[in-house]
Amino acid sequence: MKKWSLGSVLLMFSLIAAGCVEQSGGADSEDSVSAESDEKIVLTLSSGLSTANGWWEGYFKPWMEEVEERTDGRVEFEYYANQELIPINEELQALENGAIDIAAPLWTQYDPQRFPLSEVTMLPLLESDTMIATKAYGELVKSDHELADGKTFVEMEFGDRGLKVFATPTTAEYVISTKDVTLDTADDLKKLSLRSPTRVHEIFANNVGISSISMPSTEMFDAINRGAFHGSFFSVADWTGYGMQEVFNYTFEGVNLGHFAGMWAMTEETWNSIPEDIQEIMEEASYEQIPKGAQVWMDRAEVIRKEAEANGAVFEKMDDVDEETQQLLVQGIEDTWTEWIEELEGNGQPGKEMAMLWRDLVVEQGGTVPEAIMDLE
Template sequence: MTMNIARRLGACSAALALFAAASASSATAQDLTIASSLPPAHLWVAAHKKPFIEALEAKSNGDISFTAFYAGELTGLGRELDALQNGVVDIVDPLVAPYHEGAFPLSEITQLPTYETDAVMVTRAFQNLLDSDTEIAPGKTFYDYEVGDKGLKAWGIGATAAYSISTTGKELKAPADFEGVPMRAGSALQTIVLDKLGSTPVTMPASQAYEALSRGTIDGIVLAVVDWKSYSMEQLLKYTIEGVSIGQWESYLAMTPQTWERFSPEQQAMIDETARQVSLDAAAQWEEGMDAVRDAALEAGATFVSVTDLDPAMQEHIAKAAQDTWVEWIEKLEGEGHPAKAAAKLYAELIVAEGGVLPDGIGEYLGM
């Protein structure tokens, strides 16, 4: 009798062990909803979201899998944060911070005008900004202020190529040529740039700009040339000033801490490593895609003019607008209680370390 009980207890223990192992395996496996407000053709989706999904599914041997949604199927521009916080989605890629009015006041920082920067340089500088332990406010790093306080775990997703000034045909050769020209801005910071140049900013998502340009509601746009393909603008835009970056957009791959804690430490390390590498790869694709789009536009009759080939008065006008944009953005946000100057100084130091050039006078203004 005692032997039978022992055998039964042994069998039960073995069964429990098998059940526990199976449960642990099941708990490790993750099927996650990952959504974007942008279409599959957009480089933030094609070069970041899709490779991120594919890399993690392969690295995890299927323990992490995704159900992907695109083009606002689950969440639209400016609603990604709500979708995460309300549990509608597990991950958003990208969370386009500038469209969340007031929620991410400092995340436009990569849109500050610079010279001689590319997407990879800005991507490294932005991730270093997120990783920095320098406090920009008492007890707050940039990451704490912009990401952690929103209840998020996030990474940069890879900066766009430099944003340029383009028109449907109007040539911008002298400062007066900007006066009153209605031009699309995609963010508050771009609105400042256009206002300083003398044009009339019209804020709208890039997805609405094609119709506005076609109808003549606006005559120009601030947008990365490589991004024209996403919005079918290669045949539409005819005049572009190159050589000065009207900022380079960054955004976030984001999830809640609750989602992050569902992963094992090994999986967390895998996600972190993958997110960082895919962002750099995506940035490289933004740069690599430039020539093809530019060539298509040239064949359609477009003209590209380097800022260094413009009249000296025009070069000075653009440089002054770039400088004034830094100052106005910083002082506006400081007036609203945000540590914009400390954040801008840290970002400026990081972008200079990458080889970028600040507008004249900005280093002195920031006390660098």
């Protein structure tokens, strides 16, 4: 963004004297504004989420409200949801060119070329829930564990790109949900055709024999209803955001197929232009809201599940399928971790170290993984 011209500086001083200054939160100023400044900071926030999405309702919206309240109006958010301002996957460019101040979220898992390590939260698990994964993810973002070259996860993924990031709650666990198709045997599994939201799901699908189709979640409702495929790897808590409670009538919850995670992101330049006391408020409010946001996902999943069951939907666990299917699914989990690690290592990334760090954080919070994954060292 343009630096202040001399005329702009003179105008700014005259406005200060008049007591009516308003400062953009972008990279207009090179130095951090002093904590004593009464200037209003207006931050432009863009989100690809709908306002009905659990991330928006449980984290981003209440976080903005909390920051505005705690700063007594010194910070004001000009926000745009539902891709109203910036399309999904174009947030990074918009941050870099100053079109927006905050990406909410930065969709790192849709961009594995630039953010390869962020896919780790989508690795399948045996058991976990939203709170377990969210706490593990928060610890991951704050972790000082060195993955390679003396750098942490955040430093490797975001530091070199000049980004300031905070963790957000993860989504609820991804499961297999279908329309009019049940899963009882290994053959049933291999006949499935499912929408795959991430590259990790494609790896898992290939390892267990499921046919996968890549498609934006916004197109899923119509595609399943016209028979393009049977269902999707998806989070029950997010059904209502896309109308899928009207579509899915069978769900297999026997394995946890990862937790989608995103990042609250700004450029370091914009972040450094904000007074330190406001930075502290923004960061404190973020970490306070994270478990609340996770609970919103969990509560939402419970309500949706009960309503779906009342309408005849079936939810099955691992014990509801035969032994051959159970073995195929567990082997699929193990093979997915192995393949993901090998691909990253082949591209010069610390895939194994990243996977083991995530495994340990999940287990510390109460999750479980297959024995073969626990034996990684």
